[in-house]
Amino acid sequence: MPAIDVAGEFETIERLLKPLAHPEYARGLTDDVAVLPSRSGFDLVLTQDAIVEGVHFLPDDPLGTVAQKLLRVNLSDLAAKGAEPFGYLLTCAWSPRCGWPERMAFADGLRADQKTFGVALMGGDTVSTPGPLTFSATLLGWAPKGRAVGRAGARSGDLLFVTGTIGDGKLGLQAVQNRLSLESERVAALAERYRLPSPRVEFIEAIRAHATASVDVSDGLIADVGRVALACGLAVDLDLEPLPLSAAADAWFQGRVDPEGALIDLATGGDDYEIAFAAPPAAEAALRREAERLHLRLTKLGRFVTGDGVTARWGGRPVAIAKPGFTHG
Amino acid sequence: MPAIDVAGEFETIERLLKPLAHPEYARGLTDDVAVLPSRSGFDLVLTQDAIVEGVHFLPDDPLGTVAQKLLRVNLSDLAAKGAEPFGYLLTCAWSPRCGWPERMAFADGLRADQKTFGVALMGGDTVSTPGPLTFSATLLGWAPKGRAVGRAGARSGDLLFVTGTIGDGKLGLQAVQNRLSLESERVAALAERYRLPSPRVEFIEAIRAHATASVDVSDGLIADVGRVALACGLAVDLDLEPLPLSAAADAWFQGRVDPEGALIDLATGGDDYEIAFAAPPAAEAALRREAERLHLRLTKLGRFVTGDGVTARWGGRPVAIAKPGFTHG
Numbered sequence: 001m002p003a004i005d006v007a008g009e010f011e012t013i014e015r016l017l018k019p020l021a022h023p024e025y026a027r028g029l030t031d032d033v034a035v036l037p038s039r040s041g042f043d044l045v046l047t048q049d050a051i052v053e054g055v056h057f058l059p060d061d062p063l064g065t066v067a068q069k070l071l072r073v074n075l076s077d078l079a080a081k082g083a084e085p086f087g088y089l090l091t092c093a094w095s096p097r098c099g100w101p102e103r104m105a106f107a108d109g110l111r112a113d114q115k116t117f118g119v120a121l122m123g124g125d126t127v128s129t130p131g132p133l134t135f136s137a138t139l140l141g142w143a144p145k146g147r148a149v150g151r152a153g154a155r156s157g158d159l160l161f162v163t164g165t166i167g168d169g170k171l172g173l174q175a176v177q178n179r180l181s182l183e184s185e186r187v188a189a190l191a192e193r194y195r196l197p198s199p200r201v202e203f204i205e206a207i208r209a210h211a212t213a214s215v216d217v218s219d220g221l222i223a224d225v226g227r228v229a230l231a232c233g234l235a236v237d238l239d240l241e242p243l244p245l246s247a248a249a250d251a252w253f254q255g256r257v258d259p260e261g262a263l264i265d266l267a268t269g270g271d272d273y274e275i276a277f278a279a280p281p282a283a284e285a286a287l288r289r290e291a292e293r294l295h296l297r298l299t300k301l302g303r304f305v306t307g308d309g310v311t312a313r314w315g316g317r318p319v320a321i322a323k324p325g326f327t328h329g
Numbered sequence: 330m331p332a333i334d335v336a337g338e339f340e341t342i343e344r345l346l347k348p349l350a351h352p353e354y355a356r357g358l359t360d361d362v363a364v365l366p367s368r369s370g371f372d373l374v375l376t377q378d379a380i381v382e383g384v385h386f387l388p389d390d391p392l393g394t395v396a397q398k399l400l401r402v403n404l405s406d407l408a409a410k411g412a413e414p415f416g417y418l419l420t421c422a423w424s425p426r427c428g429w430p431e432r433m434a435f436a437d438g439l440r441a442d443q444k445t446f447g448v449a450l451m452g453g454d455t456v457s458t459p460g461p462l463t464f465s466a467t468l469l470g471w472a473p474k475g476r477a478v479g480r481a482g483a484r485s486g487d488l489l490f491v492t493g494t495i496g497d498g499k500l501g502l503q504a505v506q507n508r509l510s511l512e513s514e515r516v517a518a519l520a521e522r523y524r525l526p527s528p529r530v531e532f533i534e535a536i537r538a539h540a541t542a543s544v545d546v547s548d549g550l551i552a553d554v555g556r557v558a559l560a561c562g563l564a565v566d567l568d569l570e571p572l573p574l575s576a577a578a579d580a581w582f583q584g585r586v587d588p589e590g591a592l593i594d595l596a597t598g599g600d601d602y603e604i605a606f607a608a609p610p611a612a613e614a615a616l617r618r619e620a621e622r623l624h625l626r627l628t629k630l631g632r633f634v635t636g637d638g639v640t641a642r643w644g645g646r647p648v649a650i651a652k653p654g655f656t657h658g
Contacts, residue, residue, distance in 0.1 A: 009455045012421075016436040022416045022449035034418065034451035036373070036469075039366045044373065048418040048453045048467060055457060087351045089363065089377040091420075091465040092341075107345040120351035122363035124377045126338045128384060131460020136420040138377060138467045140365075 027150065030231060032077045032216070035148050042142045045083035049074045053095070053132035057195075058176055063102050065195040066135070067109030073218065074139035075117055076199035076273040080216035082149045082208035083141030085117060085201065090124035093134040117201060147208055151231035154213040154278030160236055160302040161287065163200045163274045165246040166221050168193040170269020182255075186248040193246070197273035206290040207277060214277035220268040223325025225276050226310045232278070235307030240314045243267055244299040260314045267312065268324055278304055356479065359560060361406045361545070364477050371471045374412035378403045382424070382461035386524075387505055392431050394524040395464070396438030402547065403468035404446055405528035405602040409545035411478045411537035412470030414446055414530065419453035422463040446530060476537055480560035483542040483607030489565055489631040490616065492529045492603045494575040495550050497522040499598020511584075515577040522575070526602035535619040536606060543606035549597040552654025554605050555639045561607070564636030569643045572596060573628040589643045596641065597653055607633055 013029055021029045025036050038044035051073070053059055057066050071088065078085050090110075094103070114120055119139070172194025174180045175187045182190075199216075207214055213232055215224045222238070229236045240263040245253055249266065256262035279287060284300070291298035311318050342358055350358045354365050367373035380402070382388055386395050400417065407414050419439075423432070443449055448468070501523025503509045504516045511519075528545075536543055542561055544553045551567070558565045569592040574582055578595065585591035608616060613629070620627035640647050 012423075012432055012455050016432055017419075017450060017455070020436065020439055020443060020450040022451045025416055026449065026451045029450070029452060032452070034416070037368045038373070040369065044365070044367070046418060046452065046467075048420055050420040050422060050454045050456050050465070052422055052456055052458045052460075054459055087354055087363070089375060089467055090346075091377055091379040093379060093381055093463055094341075103341055103345055107349065110349055114349060120355065121346060121349040121358070122351045122355045123358060123361070123375065125379045125465070126341050126346070127379050127381055129381045129461060129463060130383055131381075131463070132458060134422055134458060134460070134463050136379070136454070136465040138375075138418055 031151050033081050038142065041145050043145055043148055045078055045081055045141045045143050045148050046138060047074050047077040048136060048138045049077065050134065050136035052134045061195060063105040064109030067106045068113045068196055070135045070137050071110065071113045071117065072197050072199045073273060074137050075201055076197065076216040076218065078139055078141040079199050079201045079204055080207065080214045080275045081143065082147060082204050082211070083143040084204060085119045085139055085141040087120050087122040087140050089122055089138040091136040092126045093129040094126065095129055095131065095133045098133065143208070149207055149211045149214040151213055151215055151228050154228065154232040154234060154304045156234055156304055156306050158212055158278040158280050158304045159284060159300055160225065160238060160276065160278060160304065162217065162221065162244065162276045162299050162301055163203055164198065164297055165244045165249060166217065166272050166274065167249045167266025167269055168246050169197065169271025169273070170266060171249055171252055173271065182248065182251055186251050189248040194271060197271065199273055200275050200296065202294050203275060203296060206287055207275060210279045210283040210287055211277040212279060214275060217272040217274045217276050219270050220325030221272065221276060222268050222310055222312060222321055226324055228276065228278065229304065229308065229310055232304065234304045236302055236304055236310045238302035238310055238312045240264070240267060240312050240319065242299055242301060244297055260319055263314060264319060264321060268321065270325065360480050362410050367471065370474050372474055372477055374407055374410055374470045374472050374477050375467060376403050376406040377465060377467045378406065379463065379465035381463045390524060392434040393438030396435045397442045397525055399464045399466050400439065400442045400446065401526050401528045402602060403466050404530055405526065405545040405547065407468055407470040408528050408530045408533055409536065409543045409604045410472065411476060411533050411540070412472040413533060414448045414468055414470040416449050416451040416469045418451055418467040420465040421455045422458040423455065424458055424460065424462045427462065478536055478540045478543040480542055480544055480557050483557065483561040483563060483633045485563055485633055485635050487541055487607040487609050487633045488613060488629055489554065489567060489605065489607060489633065491546065491550065491573065491605045491628050491630055492532055493527065493626055494573045494578060495546065495601050495603065496578045496595025496598055497575050498526065498600025498602070499595060500578055500581055502600065511577065511580055515580050518577040523600060526600065528602055529604050529625065531623050532604060532625060535616055536604060539608045539612040539616055540606040541608060543604060546601040546603045546605050548599050549654030550601065550605060551597050551639055551641060551650055555653055557605065557607065558633065558637065558639055561633065563633045565631055565633055565639045567631035567639055567641045569593065569596060569641050569648065571628055571630060573626055589648055592643060593648060593650060597650065599654065
């Protein structure tokens with residue numbers, strides 16, 4: 001489904017956009033967010049993500065869930081930084097097929113998630129396009145001054161944690177494409193997870209309190225953790241065996257003949273919208289208590305060490321990762 | 330060139346999006362910008378505008394000027410509010426035709442205008458699209474606390490002013506479409522103005538100091554002034570005779586057999602990116618001095634009075650306006 005991107009998102013950012021970055025507020029364009037001085041005691045944290053029909057969502061996805069997904073992929077970025085969301089700007093480029101019923105469904109999705117996540121619309125633009133439906137949102141949140149968690153900041157010896165479950169995004173895409181042989185309720189659960197990710201906004205305070213570096217898992221766990229490691233100037237030792245799987249993903253996993261390959265697949269798929277973060281060992285007990293209180297799964301997957309790159313292990317042995325992540329281009 | 334918008338931008342905002350507006354920061358979605366409390370003594374002013382190939386720019390427009398136009402249409406919104414721009418977030422949805430040369434040209438355009446306007450890139454997203462090139466930018470600026478100029482605020486008796494010249498945007502579109510019979514240097518001047526509007530950022534301090542209500546002229550002078558009148562709960566008496574025309578627009582105007590219709594055409598075309606604003610008569614002298622100092626044309630077009638709607642006059646008589654503005658949908 002990803003459109004071919006002849007130049008590539010990574011290179012475009014690296015070679016063309018980084019030289020244009022704001023010296024104070026852009027975090028070198030390496031951190032998914034911009035951070036500005038704001039009202040007394042707070043920083044303003046901004047993130048912007050776009051979704052395109054046929055690339056990031058399917059033409060037959062209900063427009064209500066498309067609206068929710070747009071907000072949620074952005075809310076996930078804020079959550080990983082420990083920023084409390086409050087508002088957003090929205091650009092809608094409507095394609096000819098979008099009449100009132102489609103726009104109303106989209107607005108209904110926005111309304112539902114505004115209530116769920118405590119955000120409200122602040123402005124934006126609505127235009128027509130002869131092409132595919134395209135939406136872009138700028139989400140805004142507050143973080144206590146100087147406390148927005150970056151990608152850099154982990155120390156050697158810090159542990160690597162991840163919230164929730166990994167791999168549902170990738171399997172969910174296969175589910176909505178009818179490419180998954182599983183019981184129908186499993187397929188439905190994965191499709192639901194693909195259409196409606198759950199940004200971990202409930203974990204914002206724990207992230208602020210304990211994380212030394214943090215990222216939301218959108219391009220694939222290994223790829224995103226690799227970016228954190230790079231920003232920290234460290235290596236990561238990551239154990240695939242405890243990779244947290246949902247019941248549906250586990251059902252899929254049990255049917256695989258190559259468990260190692262299957263786990264690599266899930267750890268390199270995109271669209272999980274969980275938080276992967278580093279925290280010192282001394283914080284583990286407090287993190288576990290907080291996760292338990294929130295009924296949120298929290299898994300220790302490894303450790304930051306001196307060196308560089310991500311070493312993934314299965315059965316104690318390092319495994320080769322051909323492609324650490326998924327890109328929508 | 331505008332794509333048909335089956336539901337319409339105005340109705341989409343009015344019926345579907347306004348109910349979702351943030352109670353404090355959105356200004357009811359009627360003011361082109363959001364305004365947030367920010368660092369001590371300042372408000373943060375945000376605006377977001379998108380442009381779509383084949384709708385807001387032409388497929389053969391150079392990508393450098395497309396990048397500049399994207400920034401400038403947003404800078405124009407900030408200037409009209411009296412907000413000093415400093416940064417932006419950018420979403421690029423690249424179509425398959427955009428390889429390195431196109432992206433580099435786009436980045437060169439950004440770089441040039443970053444220098445011209447003192448802004449820098451703070452973040453965003455870059456994705457692929459199978460459809461037309463689509464760009465969205467969120468521009469950020471500061472205004473002294475409580476001093477961002479709104480659409481509402483004019484008092485009966487305030488004068489209506491406009492910066493620069495009106496009608497070049499509309500004629501410029503005809504120029505780039507080769508639909509204009511004028512000397513080639515006139516056509517070139519108008520095409521240039523269409524591709525590279527000049528947001529009146531130099532007038533920001535004067536706007537802050539004197540304007541009681543303000544808007545940027547993007548959908549057509551009459552339509553945009555009408556929105557200000559509505560927000561102020563007033564009517565506007567607008568004289569078409571002093572409508573400020575560029576040399577090229579004047580050359581076009583001199584060739585018309587129906588001067589009244591020609592002026593209405595220009596006053597209802599879009600894409601001017603000038604500032605139309607209200608100011609009390611006592612401020613006129615100071616405004617003229619400041620405009621003169623900046624070599625910026627400033628024209629008094631009328632007056633805000635009790636009532637509602639815009640009455641445009643030509644030769645002292647009210648003229649009928651069939652369609653007050655242009656919409657890209």
